[in-house]
Amino acid sequence: MTFVEAFLSKGVTKSKMQNTFQHILPFPEDVSQPASQPPAFFADLNLDQLIEAITASRQEYNLKPFFWTPLRDAELVRYRQEVMQDLEHEATMRCIKVFAERMSTVRRYLGLIEKLDFDDHKKGWYLEAALVYGEAVTTLARDLAQLPLASRGLLAFRAWVQEYAASQAFQAFFAEAQQVKRALSELEYCVIIEIGKFRVKRYEGETDYSIEIEKTFERFQQGDVDSYLVKFPESSGMSHIEAQILQAVAQLYPEPFQALAQFCTRYPSFLDATLLAFDREIQFYLAYLDFIAPFRQEGLPFCYPQVSTVEKTEWVRDGFDLVLAHRVQAPRRVVLNDFSLQPGERILVVTGPNQGGKTTFARMFAQLHYLASLGCPIPGREAHLFLPDQIFTHFQRVETVRSLRSKLEDDLVRIHEMLAQATPNSLFVLNEIFFSTTLQDALFLSKEIMRRLLDLDVIGVWVTFLDELASLGEKTVSMVAMVDPHDPAIRTFQIVRKAADGLAYARSLAYKHRLTYAQIRERIHA
Amino acid sequence: MKVFLLYPDRDFDPSQPLPPQAADLTQDLGLDVLFSAMSKGDAFLLDVSRRVLFLGSDQPQVILYRQEILKDCLAHPEVVQSLYNIPIEFLERKRKEWLWISPRHAGPGSILSGAQHMLEVSLELLRKLRKLADEHAATFASPGFRRFFSMIQQELDDAYLDTVEKHVQALRFPKGVLLRARLGRGNEGTGYMLCKPNEPEGWIKRLLSERSPVYTFSLHPRDDHGARVLEELRNRGLARVANAAAQAAAHIESFFHVLRWELSFYLGCLNLYEQLTRLGESLTFPQIAPPGEPRFSSTGLYDPSLALTMKRKVVENDLAADGKTLIVITGPNQGGKTTFLRSVGLAQLMMQAGMFVPATSFSASLAAGVFTHFAREEDKKLESGKFEEELKRMSLLIDHLKPGSLLLLNESFSSTNEREGSEIAREVVSALLEAGVKIFYVTHLYEFAHQLWQQQAQNVLFLRAERMPDRRRTFKIREGVPLETSYGADVYARVFKLN
Structure with a gap:
């Protein structure tokens, strides 16, 4: 089983933690899970349209079941109202959104791996996902500490995430990811392209030719002509040619690639189940607040x-x-x-x-x-x-x-x-x-x-x-x-x-x- | 590299719109005749002549700058023609050799090869231009040409041209394109940068140093996808040099275009000069009166369009209207x-374009635009609403008039009865004068003219077309009070062969 397969089968881990925080969006004991169907009266009240509009830009979170499940528990309603009120602070909202964006990136990168063909390429994206995850957790724990939270829900979550971020396991994981990345990004190599063939070698101090050409033609460039500079978007993906180049680079510089392989074996999965649940559930609050913001304005x-x-x-x-x-x-x-x-x-x-x-x-x-x-x-x-x-x-x-x-x-x-x-x-x-x-x-x-x-x-x-x-x-x-x-x-x-x-x-x-x-x-x- | 032959500090902008009154000016002043004399049938010359004439300057230093250059052109017409031939040759070769710079979507490789070819041709012509500059610079006196020639000599020195030529060759990359790169996200190559291969080392050093490995890959001949990927990598690396080369080529091309454009104006002037002097007419460089006091004085002023149409010397007039803001004729x-009236308008326009003027002597202050309001032939057919049409046209003009504008009125407000016409004329004219507009007004409105004359204002000059006692017209315009009759009976008599 490759590390990617291992990741896809296991998916998430459950950290061993003192803190017992579980859900930011609680349901009563008797609700085992949110409704899978909208209530019968939804269309009559146009609530179907409302929920559609509220959740439209957040399809990936599957939020509708949350909106299909009303509470008949005044205490739980108040618990949620408190979280909502905390999120109305702009800084809190921003902090959560930054986290959510990073988690979304992590999922995108991990999803990408499934579609890739080359091993070092997959490992590369696995490392990127790990780095973004590490950044997401670290920033969230740090930023939440600064915020004036009052809700029972977010206070409990803050305590949990701070313990998680400070845990030995997480720290070691994130440090290793960063170290592996640093070594890889320092590599420099050359590709020499001729007709029908190409060569790959180490970079050996060759000088920038574009600058020399630009300097030479400076006299003829007096700002009155159109730009002919073709902009190449940073595309992701890898063709067999680029894979061959990467393979050659790995042979030119074996150590950083060995470190990458070790990292992937050591951490076949790194997403925490509680954090994943939080990431989804908090979107219930954000979706509603974002929806009503223009009306409030x-x-x-x-x-x-x-x-x-x-x-x-x-x-x-x-x-x-x-x-x-x-x-x-x-x-x-x-x-x-x-x-x-x-x-x-x-x-x-x-x-x-x-x-x-x-x-x-x-x-x-x-x-x-x-x-x-x-x-x-x-x-x-x-x-x-x-x-x-x-x-x-x-x-x-x-x-x-x-x-x-x-x-x-x-x-x-x-x-x-x-x-x-x-x-x-x-x-x-x-x-x-x-x-x-x-x-x-x-x-x-x-x-x-x-x-x-x-x-x-x-x-x-x-x-x-x-x-x-x-x-x-x-x-x-x-x-x-x-x-x-x-x-x-x-x-x-x-x-x-x-x-x-x-x-x-x-x-x-x-x-x-x-x-x-x-x-x-x-x-x-x- | 800048041409700067029409302005001391900038190129003429051919894309700027013509003033809104251009069509009226053309019709009222008979400008088509003038333009066709300047262009001698060349559509490009015609277009340039029109634009420069309509978009004249109100800056004395600009006008003087052009006058000096035009004097140089009159002294060395053959050198000016040789200069003009260089951009013409560029255009011909561009057409024959399919020279062009690909648009951006064609990719850097394509842009680069187009730019290389164009640069090769351009460099050849730039060397020719340098040679002309070396040979003739000393004989030119105008600051404009002196700057132009010395700019050519400085910017296009041999060493520089050699370096550029060498690079244009090197950009064909006979030994392959060398790219430096790093690993980006997901271990994907990024930051591709074109580099110059290191100089080969001496054999001793080569023996002593550790050789770093090189991995070579060959593409399968049918691997089209691979070829495309490689092409894209190559393009990434070439983007900046392609841009530099293409911009240089485009700059030189635009330099040739501007050179052709600006020289065309002077060639047009040479054409006009030659035709008018052949008819025995005189041309003179005008004195630009300092701003402030209104000036307009001339001797031997004539209508060049009339001369060109009649193909002979035509009537000349003398005029001393310094200090006058309203001239009633x-x-x-x-x-x-x-x-x-036409000769006044043409002389003013030609002066402000930097040209010579049709007179033996001429001095005037600069105007903030020349405008005409002429009774029109076609107006006269439109019986109903004619007066309204006239007013509408006046109203449009007033949108554009500024203090210092020169307005030529020819029988304005005559499409109604004398009393109403005079009343409106009085209101319009006095309002415009107060706004600082200078007016030449040809009119038959006696009531209007007579009242003005009675006021004896210092700023008004009255001119009258001469009629000899035997009813003969001399076509001379002289100072004279308005008369109650315009002697229409004379014409009537002539036409009906009375008498």
């Missing part, structure tokens, strides 16, 4: 919500839909909305004109809860949120031919299934259900479902065109999508806590279409 | 006013 508010698994009283000030904000071009005009569930209140019932921002509001409501349960800062100025155990959503779907059931029946079946799975700690988002029946039926069915939701004591938001639903009792809160009082065709996208008043809206629309009493009198008169 | 139709 434009002045959109983000906050770390107070979370609870018990208290259903909650409120958000200046919340917004992150997906919508992401879709519009900067400079963004994003509408900020408040909501609250006072003691005893459970369901927000949203009414108002079409295209008034109702659906967006409903999505935002669930989104904020979901992002809070990941431990992320959420789009809003201030927030206190309940951590639900499950989220259920029901949005209008395009009717499929495949479905033999009627639309109405389909709606009912799905809601029935949800109610069966739900617990008092679940969260519901219902958007314009029972659209495909008479007003009377819709009202009857809605009241029935509402009663069941309230009996179950879930929290949620219900977007509806049925004003009556907004005033069913103490446990429902009526919210209305507002229009510009001067021109009802202009939506403000503000959703405010307010009794549903379809009438005012209807009158203004009538005015716009010249259907008020006075208008009709006048028109008929004319 | 009135008088009978077909009395030579436009021709006079």
Whole structure:
């Protein structure tokens, strides 16, 4: 087995350390590993698009499972929030990113080796990977020491990485890598190229001919002509010709190459498993913070919500839909909305004109809860949120031919299934259900479902065109999508806590279409 | 190596745009006739003459510099022709021998071999140029030519030319290209540097020293990939010398181009001089008046384009307009006013290009650009919107006028009635004068001209085309107050054969 094969089969080592730090991104005991599928409601809430955008530039880390796994553990959420807050320090963020970049380089170099053909070439890249790894660890341990860390997670990791970097094993490994590299990079040789053949020999003080030529032609170079200097990019890879040259160099200077071979045998693997896990997990935090940075720069508010698994009283000030904000071009005009569930209140019932921002509001409501349960800062100025155990959503779907059931029946079946799975700690988002029946039926069915939701004591938001639903009792809160009082065709996208008043809206629309009493009198008169 | 025959400190930039008024100037002043006399049918000469004339200088030292050079050219036309033939020969050989420098994407090897060939030819011609300089330098008096010849003699000394020739040969690398290199990342070769092989050592030293091993590899004849790799390595090593050689070749080529370009102007001047003197016309080098006070004085001023067209000596005028910023020219139709205006514009342009001028004596201050606003033939067909078109053209001009500009107005604002035309003329002219623009105004607007005359301003000069009592025109322009009639009746009578 060559050293490369040995590396590829073993891959990583587990250092023997006093420190027992394991994960920067913890999951509860009962979660053996992050979800492999997105939750069912992801598409309804546009969270699929959001997570796609957040993880887009970090494919190599496979971060989606982290974002698919919400926590229902206030303590763990706080643990993550602390790490996030530490990473908001620019210097900390930069330090981690430098480390991540180097680790990415290490992986690239090691991946490269698999595709190479020549032994000394492979060993050369193995050495490069080792050097970058050594540099990554050393710099990380040194830089973290300077930083004002406060999170439990990063403090524990700092202690771990400092112990690792100072360990005898790591020190010896890195020192040897550097020594081998130094000897190799000091070699100088000559290649003499003729037609159809070439020679390789030691460098023996031959003088630079380019300088001599440039000096000679200086008189004819007075800065008024184009450059003919062809730039050759530093290409990596090795042809059989270059391999022959390298072979000859190894024969001209055997010692440094023997040292390289010894190094490779001595260290068939050098990546530490804990560090590799850290490298991946920390990207969860960086990805989210990087994603929200441009929004913050434009002045959109983000906050770390107070979370609870018990208290259903909650409120958000200046919340917004992150997906919508992401879709519009900067400079963004994003509408900020408040909501609250006072003691005893459970369901927000949203009414108002079409295209008034109702659906967006409903999505935002669930989104904020979901992002809070990941431990992320959420789009809003201030927030206190309940951590639900499950989220259920029901949005209008395009009717499929495949479905033999009627639309109405389909709606009912799905809601029935949800109610069966739900617990008092679940969260519901219902958007314009029972659209495909008479007003009377819709009202009857809605009241029935509402009663069941309230009996179950879930929290949620219900977007509806049925004003009556907004005033069913103490446990429902009526919210209305507002229009510009001067021109009802202009939506403000503000959703405010307010009794549903379809009438005012209807009158203004009538005015716009010249259907008020006075208008009709006048028109008929004319 | 710099030519510097049009400016004491720089080359003429042929790529700079012509002034926006170039087309109007050409049409209004009849410049095409002048250009064709200068070029004698050579398109290159025509282009150069146009550019230098339109892009004249407002620096007295530049104009004097060119005047001196032009005087040398008039004294040694045959030497100037021989100088001119050198870049011409370069261009011919370039075309015949396919000399060219490959673009960068062709690679250093290709760039180098193209540059070598071009350098070989160039060196031959540079030696010729040196010889001309050695033979004739002493007979030239102008600072421009003296600098040029001594630059050639200094920069192209024999020792230097020999060294360059030797290197051009060596760059063919008969013993292979020797590259020095190091191992970079992943043990891949890097830092390829072209080196000169060490001189062979004496046999004693060779016997005594330990011989270092050399490994030799031969390429399989069908190993195309290997050949390409080797070629690329070679190219890496050659990049810098290829650049140096190509830049040198390109520099010399551009030197030849500039030499041809700048000499073309003087050849054009020689052509014009020869044709006008053959018609008996006189040419003189103008006196450049110091800046500050407006000056314009001349004797024997004529329109060279008219002379060239008529192929004879034409009417000359004397003018003493020193201290004047507005010269109003009135008088009978077909009395030579436009021709006079043209001679003023042409003389000013030629002076600022560094040429001789069509006069027996001439002195004027330099202008910040020459501009014309002539009533146009085609305008007269466009009955509607004609006045608007005129105003639009004026408005465009005003975008470009500066203090010190010279503006030649020929019957401007005459496409409306006299009262409106006079009113606008008054407003435009007084505004421009206050802005420091010098104006020659040929006009039939009596009300305008008369009012001006009544003001008796020191800076205004009134000229009138002469009409003899027998209605005959002499085409002479003399000082004279504006008259209420332009004697259009005379013309009418002549045309209708009245009388």
